[in-house]
Amino acid sequence: MKKFLLPLLFLFLFILESLFVQLIPENLFGSHKIWVPHLLFSAVLFLTIYGGRKYGIIYGAVYGLLFDIVYTEILGINLFLYAFVAYIVSKIMHVLQNNIIVSYIVSLFGIALLEIGVYEMDTLIGVTQLSFMSFVEMRLYSTLLFNAIFLLIAAYPFKKYFEKYFHVLRDE
Template sequence: MKKFLLPLLFLFLFLLESLFVQLVPADIFGPRKMWVPHFLFSAVLFLTIYGGRKYGIIYGAVFGLLFDIVYTEILGINLFLYPFVAYIVAKIMHVLQNNIIVAFIVSLFGIGLLEIGVYEMDSLIHVTQLSFMSFVEMRIYPTLLFNAIFLLLAGYPFKKYFEKYSQVLRDE
C-alpha cells in the first residue's frame, strides 16, 4: 500500500500545479513577470536527494513525459530535462552535505537549470524570440522566488516522507 502513496503524491502535485496557475493571479509579482510553479519537479529533486538517484530519475522521466503530453506542444523536452537535472542534482549531492538547507539550495539550482534548459530548447527551435537577459528578469527571478517559498513550506515534509520511503524500500 505504501508503494502507491508515492505515485499518488506525484500525481497530486502534478494536478496542483495546474490548479495553482488557474487560481492564483498571474501578476502576483508584477506586470510582465511570469512565475512558474514547479511543485512536481521540486518533489522529484527531493526524491532524488533523499530517496535515491534511481527513483528520482525514473519518476522524473515518467512525469516529465506526462508533463510534455499534457502541457507542452513539443514532446521530449521535459522527458529529457527532468531526469537529466535529477541526475546532476544527485551528483552534486554526492559532493555536498546532505542536509535540508543544502537540499533547498540545490533544488532551487535544479529548478533554475530546468527553466534555462527549457528556454534554450525553445530558443533553439525558434519558439521564443525573448533575449536571455529578458528571460532571466521576467521568468527566472519570479519562478525561483515563488518556488523558494514553496520549498520553505514543503521541503521538510518532503524530506521526512522520502527518507521514510527510502527506509521502507531498503527493509523490503
C-alpha cells in the same frame, strides 16, 4: 499499498501545479512577470536527494513525459530535462553534505537549470524570440522566488516523507 503512495503524491503535485496556475492571480509578482510553479519537479529533486538517483531519474522521466503530453506542444523537452537535472543534482549531492539547507539550495539550482534548459531548447527550435536577459527578468527571478517560498514550506515534509518511505521499502 505503500508502493502506490509515492506515485499518488506525484500525481497530486502534478494536479496541484495546474491548479496553482488557475487560481493564483497572474500579476502576483508584477504585471510583466511570469512565474511557473515547479511543485512536481521540486518533489522529483527531493526524491533524488533522499530516495536515490535511480528513483529520481525514473520519476523525472515519467512525469516529465506526462508534463510534455499534457502541457507542451513539443514532446521530449521536459522528459529529458527532468531526468537530466535529477542526475546532475544527484552528482552534486555526492560532493556536498546532505542536509535540508543544502538540499533546498541545490533544488533551487535544479529549478533554475530546468528553466534555463527549457528556454534554451525553445530558443534553439525557434519557439521563442525572447532575449536571455528578458527571460531572466520576466520569468526566471519570479519563478525562483515562488518556488523558494514553496520549498520553504515543503522541504522538510518532503525530506521526512522520502526518508521514511525508502526506509520502509528497504525493510520489506
